[in-house]
Amino acid sequence: MKKVLFYTLLLAGLSGFSQKIEVLVVTGGHDFDRAAFAELFDSMEQITWDELAQPQANQLMLSGGMGTYDVLVFYDMFQExxxxxxxxxxxxxxxxxxMLFLHHALVSYQTWGEYENILGGRYYDSARYKEIPENGFSTYLHDTNIPIRLLVPEHPVSSGLTDFTLFDEVYGNTWVSPEVTPILGTDHQESTEIIGWEHTYGLSKIIYLQPGHGKTSYQNPNYRxxxxxxxxxxSK
Structure with a gap:
């Protein structure tokens, strides 16, 4: 009887280990290299993923349809x-x-004040943000080498990595909440110092990663x- 129970538990454990993580990737509001982006997610053997563009993603959220996914990944830059x-x-x-927020998701919902508290940061877009921020609007710089430092090397998000460089886009003069746990940093002169963090809102664990503008990042093994x-x- 004990052997039967042991093998039953073993098979259950193995079954759970092989189960795919179901991910919904939310896009919309910003152009990107869709083929290279899709290949990035296809390369992750332990996940299965769907993409839904805005405004359909928000409509699914409203209907309760996002509850079936293990992780939500936001790569949108949507406003409505x-x-x-x-x-x-x-x-x-x-x-x-x-929830995992990537790159230009920091620019979403410029007129929704609570969004910056959810994400733990804000890019102040001069074209959309309705007020003049105390420290001025945010900036961006395309196609630049970004030295990325692991601020918490022992963090699970940093596992297997050392400091590396990406050819990507930086955001400058962004707001980062003092309540977040910084994970990634940079000394790039045009960038905000903290470019990746962990945050909690409600009962949700949130990660934001600022890199991820285009193909050079999608195909970089460190970014992957x-x-x-x-x-x-x-997912855990």
């Missing part, structure tokens, strides 16, 4: 969101849905590991 959709977003966070580590960490 209704009060009902805001409430649905906050409900997911109160339920503890893990960083993204994969983040998804695995959030």
């Amino acid at each position: 969101i209704s009060e009902e959709e805001k409430a649905a977003f906050r409900q997911l966070l109160q339920e503890g849905k893990p 590991m960083l993204l994969y580590n983040a998804i695995i960490y959030l």
Whole structure:
């Protein structure tokens, strides 16, 4: 009887280990190299993923359809969101849905003040933000070499990595909440110093990674590991 129980538990454990992590990737509001981006997610053997562009993603959120996914990845730069959709977003966070925000997702919802508290940071877009920020608007610089430092090398998102360089886009003069746990940093002169962090809102664990503008990052093995580590960490 004990042997039967042992093998039953063993098979159950192995079955759980092989189960794919179900990821929804939310896009929309910003152009990107879709083929290279899709290949990035296809390369992650332990996940299965769907993509949904805005505004359909917010409509799915409103209907409760995002509850079936293990991790939500936001790669959108969308602005329109209704009060009902805001409430649905906050409900997911109160339920503890893990969320990963990438790159230009920092620029979403410029007129929704609570979004910066959810994400733990804000890019102040001069074309969309309705007020003049105390320290001025944010900036960006395309096609530059970014030295990336692991501020917490022992963090699961940093697992298997050492400091590396990406050819990508930097954001400068962004706001980062003092409540986040910094994970990535840089000394690039045009960039905000903290470019990756962990945050909590409601019961949800949140990761933000500022790199990820285009193909040079999608295909970089360090960036791939960083993204994969983040998804695995959030799924647990």
